[in-house]
Amino acid sequence: MPARVGHQLGRLRRPVANAPNCPGIWSSKPSLAKRSLSTAGSYKTPKPFNEPNLHYAPCSPERGKLIAALQELRPKLPVRVPSIRNGEEIATQSSEADAETYMPSEISSAFARYTPVTESDVSAAIEHALEAKKTWQDTPFVDRAAIFLRAAELATKKYRFELTAATMLGQGKNAWQAEIDAAAELADFYRFNVSYAEEIYSRQPTLNAPGQAGRTDWRPLEGFVYAISPFNFTAIGGNLISGPALLGNVVLWKPSPSNIYASYLVYKILREAGLPANVVQFIGGDAELVTKVALAHPELSAINFTGSSDVFRSLYGSVADGVREKKYRDFPRLVAETSGKNFHLIHHSADISNAVKHTIRASFEYAGQKCSACSRIYIPQSRAEEFFSKIKQELSHVKVGPPEDFENFTGPVIHQGAFDKISRVIDAANKDERLELVVGGKHDSSKGLYIEPTIYSAKNPDHPLFDQELFGPVLVAYVYPDTEFDSVLTKVDQQGGGFALTGAIFATDTAAIRMAEDRLRYAAGNFYTNCKTTGAVIGQQSFGGARGSGTNDKAGSANMLMRFTAPRTLKEEYNTLDDVLYPSNA
Structure with missing residues (x-):
């Protein structure tokens, strides 16, 4: 130095x-008095480290x-x-x-x-x-x-x-x-x-x-x-x-x-x-x-x-x-x-069980109230039935409720304004013929501001939910023909409400991974492979996106x-x- x-x-x-x-x-404690530096030399501050997480088992x-x-x-x-x-x-x-x-x-x-x-x-x-x-x-x-x-x-x-x-x-x-x-x-x-x-x-x-x-x-x-x-x-x-x-x-x-x-x-x-x-x-x-x-x-x-x-x-x-x-x-x-309208992109070569678990965490941990939360997903037709079946099965174990009960995975949304905004969208989506409810679709504010983890499958990839940021536990999916992976990359890049914060691809086909990295270069400031869109760790992944993010x-x-x-x-x-x-x- x-x-x-x-x-x-x-x-x-x-x-x-x-x-x-x-x-x-x-x-x-340092005083406000001006200090006199009486020694010379170069010094190093302590090497930083990631604080280990306690597990609360x-x-x-x-x-x-x-x-x-x-x-x-x-x-x-x-x-x-x-x-x-x-x-x-x-x-x-x-x-x-x-x-x-x-x-x-x-x-x-x-x-x-x-x-x-x-x-x-x-x-x-x-x-x-x-x-x-x-x-x-x-x-x-x-x-x-x-x-x-x-x-x-x-x-x-x-x-x-x-x-x-x-x-x-x-x-x-x-x-x-x-x-x-x-x-x-x-x-x-x-x-x-x-x-x-x-x-x-x-x-x-x-x-x-x-x-x-x-x-x-x-x-x-x-x-x-x-x-x-x-x-x-x-x-x-x-x-x-x-x-x-x-x-x-x-x-x-x-x-x-x-x-x-x-x-x-x-x-x-x-x-x-x-x-x-x-x-x-x-x-x-x-x-x-x-x-x-x-x-x-x-x-x-x-x-x-x-x-x-x-x-x-x-x-x-x-x-x-x-x-x-x-x-x-x-x-x-x-x-x-x-803001973000972050995506998971599933390739037909993906480990679906892994993709499902990552998607649940990315979309529904902290009730989706993360700027990095996954809120749109693209699934190949050949794996869609498997994906939806497994995500329903996994979500059956996810409990919604107050944080003081350690068994609860998804908690409340932050305040009445957020609850009203998200619940209005859910009520409208439940009646929307362009959407099929996969799971959830319910909300309750009688005691706390709770919204069930909710997934809709859109019949059309241009549904407004692919562009609307909700900041809540709502995920919209589009099932695409396997042969249209190339065109779905364009759709992923163009959608998302003009945001470009986080995104992820799930695949084992290296060519597909590299294609996605290249074509989606500006679609996300943090791009993940076989990993959820949330959870950047300081010192390991710096965080931030461009466009409207x-x-x-x-x-x-x-x-x-x-x-x-x-x-x-x-x-x-x-x-x-x-x-x-x-x-x-x-």
Whole structure:
């Protein structure tokens, strides 16, 4: 690593055996005071690794701990999410202005309560963040990295079961899904982002002319980053803020109301890990109000967004208007991962049993509420009867119900609006002569917001369901003649509502696999062979798509972090210029 990077990394502190909460991680919290780097040398941050998933099998220690965490959380409902002003938690009294969220598995029970911010609150948060920026960006990288490495330890140890329980009750995930998200993936983002940031800082010029040298100053953006995170992954909020902050940026964070409590726990962990006050501003409130203030500020430098394509298009348009009006000092960076209408393509050579199991997980885990979920499938005629028979058989073992019952595979959809949208489509589809109901087709909101895993077989490949994103447990299938595999590739590419996030082919015929990879090159940013469309693992598969599915900056990679840097090139000459004229002027 070049000496310049050694300077940026600063010096590693000596590990302290009794460091609280996270053995082996550097001790003490960094202060806001400017640090003096008294040692020279190049340093490496710890090698990242994927946090092992706990399985929560019957009678396992982790299941007992999670049940205890659920039992501890239940009596506290609705949990009060504090307002945070100038880095301090403000205990506010309940009022008519408060907002509430409800448990999707139990709609009669309020889960969280918070006081929405006002426009002046948002403006103040931005100003406090910008005031903190100078000291934060001057903090040596090794100290910034230590905060997120400590946070990974806190998330997977002290707070693991509290985070998982909050994600289960607040967002309706079962234990397995909540564990992968709120504990393992959150820690993975923190650890791998540190490694990716170090990789970026190590990128320095390798060629210098005699008597001169060059270097790159990897500056953070000059203003603030506005991060908007969705309901469906606790870890996504942690990533949207950690990447920019790790590189010295300050962040205004607006989480979804439907996971505001789990997001607050993420914020709490970062503060406990040593993140200085005001570097990340945690904002709960009306999305339009917060966005209005953020996008009106001249120091908006970037938006880091995960959510629907329609919302991102609106943000994109508003920022474009601001750019045209010369509202901003910078051209704001726009980073987004949005919607998908993802596909499984079955070839006649496929292992149908394997394809069926992967399809059930991809389509119906977490009630289909993943941007990567499979929602359209293409099946060869020669294997269709086998496929449908096996998927009915496998689905007969899939239970739908509240996440606290560990036997349930599919949980509720997130809120009443989502339930109403999906149930209206199901009711219409049940009467649609162009569709044949294969399984499911029922829904019930008497206690929780439950929709059965549902599959329709379309008689025509041009049915609107192949283009409509539902974000729920509904899969539409088309059975194609085996001889038309070539043309069905074209159909797969053209359909999907203009999205291009994830896709998969199931086949053992290598020629078919390579043909699909080539013809569907732009149909999915993440393409899988004999594997479901969900479940990208940080450090193994970076994630993101293009077309209407986002800016394809690839979460879980250095590429995404690069968007939050403003590199400066420096050159120094050690000799003097002998003459103004060129030799050719003689």
